[in-house]
Amino acid sequence: MTSVAVEKDDTSGPNWCAASDTDLLSAAAKQNQLAFAELMSRHYKAISRISWRLCAGHVDAEDVTQETFLKLWNNPNQVREAGALKGWLIRVATNLAMDRFRKKPMQDLDQAAEIADPAPHAAVVMDQSFIAKRIDAVIAQLPDRQKLALTLVHFEHMTNIAAATAMEISVDALESLLARARRSLKMMLAQDGKLMLAALSSEGE
């Protein structure tokens, strides 16, 4: 039994750091804020990064992350097993991000400084920050599900099985999404990808 004083109240200060996600979830379901804070500290970085990617770097990403954890706080019983928590958080964040950009005009997204997409040419100095912005902009143009699959597997280093479970699709479907995403990226980067690679090579020398 890994119980870590789940019954204790907020003020007694149990060692929640050592508690399992299962204990934290059950304590959070009893409105224990300290347990919930610990649970959030374990997962919010990944959810923030995923939200950021899905929102294409838009400032709404933080709101999406906050809203995701507020949903967990308000509906802790929706997550039946601690093992399913991350997948649940990812799905909620994804739905919230998609809903936001469905409601909002896309001009907001285009005006965001984070995804500025300057057309590269030979005169531009291709430093790494420039390349990073260009890569971010290209990823932002992917369809949502391809973007999510790429984010989970490539940036969050999740296994195909874990990512497929989180997205509630089969592994084959996930691999198909990944393949299409990579192909789209290659096509979108066909023109300036070589320039960027050349710049990277020259920096390395």
Added chain:
Amino acid sequence: MSENQELMSDNDLDRLLALATTPELGHDFERRVMAKISRSTSNNVVAFPKKHHTKNWLIGLPLAASLALGLWLGASGSTINLVPTNTTEVATTDIGNASGFDDIVSVIEGKTS
């Protein structure tokens, strides 16, 4: 074919993807969420209105008695005995000759023929 030749390799794509931005996280993110949770918790606590159970039996008792009486009378088929005899005879006589829809007017107008 030629299209595939123009596309970069998987390794090259991975090299470029490795340069994608890693987002900076707000350092006080957790504090802000917990503040929201505290606010939402305090706002959501609404006392349920107290139900008054004390006098319910006062209403329930006559209703139950009425229901029981209705069932008993209905089962014994004796409700007809509760109506005065004269009234039932007159009512039967008044509409005794009526035999169809057309007679309704006659009955209403007081004609018995």
